[in-house]
Amino acid sequence: MPRGRSSTEAKEQIVRANFALMGRTVIEDWRYEGDEKQWVLFTVAEGPYAGTVLQERYNLARRRYETGERFNDFSLTSVHDKTAYVRNAFLSATPRRVISEDWRYTTATDPIRFYFDPSDESGLSKCQNKLELFASNQIHFKQPWCEFHRSLDSETQEVWIASLEDINTAIRFLWRNRTQPGRLIEEEWQYQGTTSPVRFTLDITEDHDFYGVEFQQTIAHWSSGLGVNLRSVADMNQAIQAILGNIDCKLADPSFNYDDLAGCPTERFKSSFEIIDQFEENYLTTVECLTKGMTPTSIGEGQLPWNRITSRLTPEKIKADPRLLCTTGIFYIARISDIEGEQFLKIGITTKSSANRRCRHYDVLFATQRLSLLDIAILENALLRATVRHRPVDYLAKKFPRGFGGGNSEIRRETVLEDFTLVGNDAHQRFTAALEIASSFNQERKLSAAMINQVIAPLAI
Numbered sequence: 001m002p003r004g005r006s007s008t009e010a011k012e013q014i015v016r017a018n019f020a021l022m023g024r025t026v027i028e029d030w031r032y033e034g035d036e037k038q039w040v041l042f043t044v045a046e047g048p049y050a051g052t053v054l055q056e057r058y059n060l061a062r063r064r065y066e067t068g069e070r071f072n073d074f075s076l077t078s079v080h081d082k083t084a085y086v087r088n089a090f091l092s093a094t095p096r097r098v099i100s101e102d103w104r105y106t107t108a109t110d111p112i113r114f115y116f117d118p119s120d121e122s123g124l125s126k127c128q129n130k131l132e133l134f135a136s137n138q139i140h141f142k143q144p145w146c147e148f149h150r151s152l153d154s155e156t157q158e159v160w161i162a163s164l165e166d167i168n169t170a171i172r173f174l175w176r177n178r179t180q181p182g183r184l185i186e187e188e189w190q191y192q193g194t195t196s197p198v199r200f201t202l203d204i205t206e207d208h209d210f211y212g213v214e215f216q217q218t219i220a221h222w223s224s225g226l227g228v229n230l231r232s233v234a235d236m237n238q239a240i241q242a243i244l245g246n247i248d249c250k251l252a253d254p255s256f257n258y259d260d261l262a263g264c265p266t267e268r269f270k271s272s273f274e275i276i277d278q279f280e281e282n283y284l285t286t287v288e289c290l291t292k293g294m295t296p297t298s299i300g301e302g303q304l305p306w307n308r309i310t311s312r313l314t315p316e317k318i319k320a321d322p323r324l325l326c327t328t329g330i331f332y333i334a335r336i337s338d339i340e341g342e343q344f345l346k347i348g349i350t351t352k353s354s355a356n357r358r359c360r361h362y363d364v365l366f367a368t369q370r371l372s373l374l375d376i377a378i379l380e381n382a383l384l385r386a387t388v389r390h391r392p393v394d395y396l397a398k399k400f401p402r403g404f405g406g407g408n409s410e411i412r413r414e415t416v417l418e419d420f421t422l423v424g425n426d427a428h429q430r431f432t433a434a435l436e437i438a439s440s441f442n443q444e445r446k447l448s449a450a451m452i453n454q455v456i457a458p459l460a461i
Helices: 008-021 058-066 082-091 121-125 145-153 167-177 219-223 236-246 265-269 287-291 315-319 373-386 414-418 427-439 449-459
Strands: 024-026 039-044 054-057 097-099 111-116 141-144 183-185 197-202 214-218 249-251 273-277 282-285 328-337 343-350 363-367
Touching: 008 024, 008 039, 008 058, 054 058, 082 097, 082 111, 082 145, 141 145, 167 183, 167 197, 214 219, 214 236, 236 249, 236 287, 265 287, 315 373, 328 373, 343 373, 343 414, 363 427, 373 427, 373 449, 427 449
Parallel strands: none
Antiparallel strands: 024 039, 039 054, 097 111, 111 141, 183 197, 197 214, 249 273, 273 282, 328 343, 328 363
């Protein structure tokens, strides 16, 4: 350090020159204040701290240089603005990390709060762990500088679930907001590990098929991208109760236990059990039937349970069953909208006391009184075959509200009303005539084209 009567400016130039000998450049606006213990601010051109403003007391720097120490080996301790440096280091990591705005550096062992930048798709894709699932400004991790610094020699700077600031809150947020469909984890759940099952319901509306069904999945399976299906059901008895409730049905035997059904899982899946609908009518069904086609996002899938007596009513089936030959039913025309809002006509028969009770979504436009089940089945069969050109081309793909229960082959576009009188003031008179003709063919094994034309003739325009 310059001594004697040298001017302050001259002494400053000597400090700058000495630092230049060390391969350091003192920053332009630094000024010598007359104390050799003064902090000197400088930069270096090479090494991991190149371009960073560093600091060191002049007397210590001189001693290191004179004793031949590795005087240009630096650490975070040497950085002048540690907060800015750490922020920049986290932003330069792979994947990028964003530190909370109010954070200030204290020590190398204090945890640093940050989140992974969701826009860094390239960096996130390089990670072994599925960090893209956690990349959100709502999900914060914590890691001290000393741990982070040790990872800089690796290709990526990853942390995993154990480093989350609040594991329980983070997982709940991610499962509800970053999973499709969202998942609502049960209130009492606490994180126990990535391989422990997490129980949840789907965050879906009441019109979805799996509404209210409880599933379970491990965080490890979730993070690997696996979805959920019937194998993920937490309790099949609970699932059956929820699905039945969605179609306004209940178990005939409240003590029924799915696990008591005989056979292997596949056989239990296909085993029938008895249920009761909202009109106190008994049906048989299976889990396979109730859940056919269901997915976490499906609406209107599954099949309605079948009536123990009637099942699918056709003239052939009625003739083969003496009980059905003595049964009466109702022929009806109803309007129903699919889940997209498109309207169709439904041609059908039912053994229920009213056509309105067949499906709560029906707008019944025409219905007969109770008549011979065989006669109205012949009429239905003839009318369906005669109006097939009014059936939508993609009728099998149409989805209808819960309770419709199939019957897609019986829907018709409303253009059918241009060819046939199915509703209106004289519909009853026309159907009465058609039914009389249909009754005359109840001994025929199968209707010919000519017979079909005779049956529907009173309805034709």
